[in-house]
Amino acid sequence: MSATLSPASGVSFAPVLERKFPDGSVHVERRPATDVPTVVATPETCIEAAGFLRDDPAAAYDLLLDLVAVDRLKLDGPASFRGDERFQLNALLYSTKRNEHLRLRVALPASDPRLPTLTEIWPASNWFEREAWDLMGIRFDGHPNLTRLLTHNGFVGHALRKDYEAGQRWLCTDEDVLQTALAAKTDLPEDVFETMTLNFGPSHPSTHGTLRIVLRVDGERIVAAESECGYLHRCFEKMSETHTYTQVIPYTDRLNYCSPMINGNGYARAVEQMLGIEIPARAKAVRVVLSEFSRIMDHMVCIGANLVDLGGLTTFWYSYQAREEIYSLLEACCGARLTSSYARIGGLSLDVPDNFVEWCRTLSKSVTTHIGEVNTLLTKNRIVQKRMSGTGVVTKEQAIAWGFTGPCLRASGVGYDVRKDKPYDGYDEVDFDVPVTTAGDNYSRYLVRMEEMRQSLRIIEQVIARLPGGPVVSNDYRVVLPPKEMVYNEMEGLIFHFKNVFEGIQVPAGEIYSYTEGANGELGYSIVSDGSGNPYRVKVRPPCFPLFAAFEKIIIGGMVSDAVATLGTLNIIAGELDR
Amino acid sequence: MSDKNVSLPVARIAPPIAPGVPSTVGTDFLTTKLDALVQWAQKNSLWPMPFGTACCAIEFMSSVSSHYDLARFGAEVVRFSPRQADLMIIAGTVTDKQAPILRKIYDQMPEPKWVISMGVCACTGGFYRAYHVVQGVDEIVPVDVYVAGCPPTPENLIHGLIELQKRIQSGELARHREAKTYVPIRVGTDPQVESIPAYSKSVMAPGRAHGHELPEMADSAEAEAAKGGKA
Numbered sequence A: 001m002s003a004t005l006s007p008a009s010g011v012s013f014a015p016v017l018e019r020k021f022p023d024g025s026v027h028v029e030r031r032p033a034t035d036v037p038t039v040v041a042t043p044e045t046c047i048e049a050a051g052f053l054r055d056d057p058a059a060a061y062d063l064l065l066d067l068v069a070v071d072r073l074k075l076d077g078p079a080s081f082r083g084d085e086r087f088q089l090n091a092l093l094y095s096t097k098r099n100e101h102l103r104l105r106v107a108l109p110a111s112d113p114r115l116p117t118l119t120e121i122w123p124a125s126n127w128f129e130r131e132a133w134d135l136m137g138i139r140f141d142g143h144p145n146l147t148r149l150l151t152h153n154g155f156v157g158h159a160l161r162k163d164y165e166a167g168q169r170w171l172c173t174d175e176d177v178l179q180t181a182l183a184a185k186t187d188l189p190e191d192v193f194e195t196m197t198l199n200f201g202p203s204h205p206s207t208h209g210t211l212r213i214v215l216r217v218d219g220e221r222i223v224a225a226e227s228e229c230g231y232l233h234r235c236f237e238k239m240s241e242t243h244t245y246t247q248v249i250p251y252t253d254r255l256n257y258c259s260p261m262i263n264g265n266g267y268a269r270a271v272e273q274m275l276g277i278e279i280p281a282r283a284k285a286v287r288v289v290l291s292e293f294s295r296i297m298d299h300m301v302c303i304g305a306n307l308v309d310l311g312g313l314t315t316f317w318y319s320y321q322a323r324e325e326i327y328s329l330l331e332a333c334c335g336a337r338l339t340s341s342y343a344r345i346g347g348l349s350l351d352v353p354d355n356f357v358e359w360c361r362t363l364s365k366s367v368t369t370h371i372g373e374v375n376t377l378l379t380k381n382r383i384v385q386k387r388m389s390g391t392g393v394v395t396k397e398q399a400i401a402w403g404f405t406g407p408c409l410r411a412s413g414v415g416y417d418v419r420k421d422k423p424y425d426g427y428d429e430v431d432f433d434v435p436v437t438t439a440g441d442n443y444s445r446y447l448v449r450m451e452e453m454r455q456s457l458r459i460i461e462q463v464i465a466r467l468p469g470g471p472v473v474s475n476d477y478r479v480v481l482p483p484k485e486m487v488y489n490e491m492e493g494l495i496f497h498f499k500n501v502f503e504g505i506q507v508p509a510g511e512i513y514s515y516t517e518g519a520n521g522e523l524g525y526s527i528v529s530d531g532s533g534n535p536y537r538v539k540v541r542p543p544c545f546p547l548f549a550a551f552e553k554i555i556i557g558g559m560v561s562d563a564v565a566t567l568g569t570l571n572i573i574a575g576e577l578d579r
Numbered sequence B: 001m002s003d004k005n006v007s008l009p010v011a012r013i014a015p016p017i018a019p020g021v022p023s024t025v026g027t028d029f030l031t032t033k034l035d036a037l038v039q040w041a042q043k044n045s046l047w048p049m050p051f052g053t054a055c056c057a058i059e060f061m062s063s064v065s066s067h068y069d070l071a072r073f074g075a076e077v078v079r080f081s082p083r084q085a086d087l088m089i090i091a092g093t094v095t096d097k098q099a100p101i102l103r104k105i106y107d108q109m110p111e112p113k114w115v116i117s118m119g120v121c122a123c124t125g126g127f128y129r130a131y132h133v134v135q136g137v138d139e140i141v142p143v144d145v146y147v148a149g150c151p152p153t154p155e156n157l158i159h160g161l162i163e164l165q166k167r168i169q170s171g172e173l174a175r176h177r178e179a180k181t182y183v184p185i186r187v188g189t190d191p192q193v194e195s196i197p198a199y200s201k202s203v204m205a206p207g208r209a210h211g212h213e214l215p216e217m218a219d220s221a222e223a224e225a226a227k228g229g230k231a
C-alpha cells in the first residue's frame, strides 16, 4: 500500500480515549491513510468502548454501517497462526455529526468466538449480528433472536469460514422453510379472537419474489411483524474468495441489479485504493456519468414498481422507457444492457463510443421529459398523496439508529450523501444539491428520489461539458492488461499479460473499507487481501440491508396496504440485500 | 419446425349433408380437430406467472414493458397467482431456500402448464457454483424451454416463447410429456452443443444436495446432530 501510516490515523479523539482506557485495552490501531481509522477493543471491553464511541461528543459515532466478520484461519499461514485470534469482528461506524468513519475491531478466539451483543448501543446491529452468526459462527450474548438469517434452516455449518467448502449444499425441505415464531405465537397481549397470522411473500408481486414478511393482523391493522430474507442468498462473498480480483466485477453487477454500474465502480475503486493507483481522468468522468445514469434507472424502476404495487400501472410504462433509453447507451459503451461489467481495476474495459457526448446530451433531454411525465402523473396525484403521505414514517433518530443511508436517510432529515460529504471521482468539482426532506414518510422518499434524478442530470451535464480526453485505463501493467501490440512484440508485455491472466492482480496484503454512494445509500466494500491474486475476504455493505431489517418495525400499527407502499419506497433490491 | 404445424391444420367449407340436401349452417364455418383448436387457443393465450427472483426479472420487466411488449406475442396477461397462470417463467437465481417455494407454486398451477427457465442461473446455477444455489431449476420442476444469457436479452426471451408456442401448437409437448421422452428446447446457445438433460432425468423433489461428505465442523455438537438428522 502506497499510503503512509500516520500516528493518530485521523482519530481526533485519541487522547480522550487514552484517558478513558489507561490500560490500553481499547486503543487506536495504526492504519494507512486510505483506510478508515480503527479502534481496537477486546470482547470484555467492547461494550464500554462502543458506548464511549457513540456517546462521547468527541466521537459521536451514531450510525452503525456494517459488521464485518473475518476468519483469519489462512491469513497468517498455518504456522504463525495464533489460535487465540482466529476471528475478527469489525464494526464500521459513521458519525453524522462529525462526518467521520471509524472501524471498531474485536479479535475473537478460534473456539467458541463470542462477544456481547451491540444491539443495545446500535439497534441496526441486530441483523448484522445474525448474519455474522449464520455465516461465520460468531455468537452474540444477549442477542434477542440469534438465528440463521441468510441460509435456510436445514443448513449446517458456517459458510464463510475458511474451512467450509464453497460448493457444499444442504437439502432444504418444506419443514426447513421458516416457521416463524410469530405464526405460532397467539399470546400477544391484545390478542382477543380477531388477530390472525398472514404470510406475505416470498412469492408475492409486491415483495418482488424474494422477501418474506409474516404479519399478525387485527383486521387490516398490523399488530406484529417479522421479516425474513435470504431467499436470494447466492454467496457473493464466498464466490469472491474463489475468483481473482477482476473476476469479482461481474458478481458485483448482480448485487444491486437495478444500477449495476455503481457497484462495479465502487468495487474497482476499493481495489484501486488498496493498490494505490490513480485512474485516468477520462475513466473517472465516464464512471461518474454512467453511475448517475444508473442512479436515474434505479430510481425510475423504484418509483415505477412502487406504483405498480399501489395499483397504478401506467407510470411504469413511462418510467421504464427512460430505462430502455439508458440501456441503449450502456449497450453502446460496453455491449451489455443490464449487467455491464464495464469497470476494470484501473479504469474501464473499453473507451466510450465517439458520439458519447452528444448521445448523453440527447439522452439527458429525453430523460428530463420522462421525469416530467412521471412528475405530472404522480406528484400532485391525490391518490398517490393519500397513499403515501403520513405512511411508513421514519423519524430522524430512528433512521440513524437503524443504520439508514441514502435517499431513505435524507428523506428523514439527515443530509448525508457520500458524493457530497466524502467526494470521490471528481464529485467535488461539480455543482449539485442534495435534496433533504424532514417528514420521513413514503411521500418524502418519493420526492427525494425525484429530485435526485434531476440533480443527477445536472451532474451529467457538467461532466460531459468538459469530458477529458486520453486513455480510459491506467497504464500500470501490473494491474491492467497491456495493449495487444505490446503483448505480441515485447517480452515484457507478454509477461505482464501472462501474469495478469494466470495469477490475477496481486494486491498487497492489507485491509480497506471503501465506500461510494450507491442508488440506495452508502455502498461499502470491506476487502481483506493476503497478497495473492484472489481477495481473502470481500464484504459488501449493502444499503438495503438495514432498510429491510427496520421494515418490520416501521409497519407496526399501519395498514397492510401501507406496508406495501413502504416496502416500495424503501426500494429493497434482493440481490443486494441477500448477496 | 415446419410451418404446417403452426397454423390450424384443416379448414374447409362445409360439405352438403347428403347429396341434394344442402348444409343448413351455411358456408362460413371451419372444421378442425378438437386437439388442434385447443392447442391453437392455448398457444395464443399463454398467461405467464413470473417467478422472478433476481436480475433476470428486470429483463423480464423489459420484455413486458412498452419497448419490447410481449403482448404482441400473445402472452401479456402476467399473473402473479399461480392458479391463474399456465406458463411459469423462472427468471433469476433460485436458491436452496427458495426451492421448496418454487415447487409449491409450480404444483399450484393448473394443468396444462409449461415452464421457461430464463437465464443461466435458472438453467444451471450460472456462475454461482455455491453453497446455497440450486444448480439448475430442473432439479425441482420440469423445464420446457431453456433460455440462455446472463441475463437473456428480451429478444432472446421472446424467441424462447415463440419456440414454446410452436411446440404447444404441434401437440408435441403433450405427447412427449406423457411418454417422458421429451427433450427441451434451448434458445440462445450454440446449436452444436449436444446432450441436453433428458426430461426424465429431472428429479421432481424439492432441493437436492450434492451428496458431499459433511464438512469438518468447529461446533461438533451441531455437526453430530446434523449427521444424525441429515445423513
Ligand code: SF4
Pocket (backbone or CB within 6 Å): A254, A339, B054, B055, B056, B057, B091, B092, B093, B118, B119, B120, B121, B122, B126, B149, B150, B151, B152
Ligand atoms: S442469469 Fe445472470 S442476470 Fe439472470 S439471475 Fe442469474 S446472474 Fe442474474
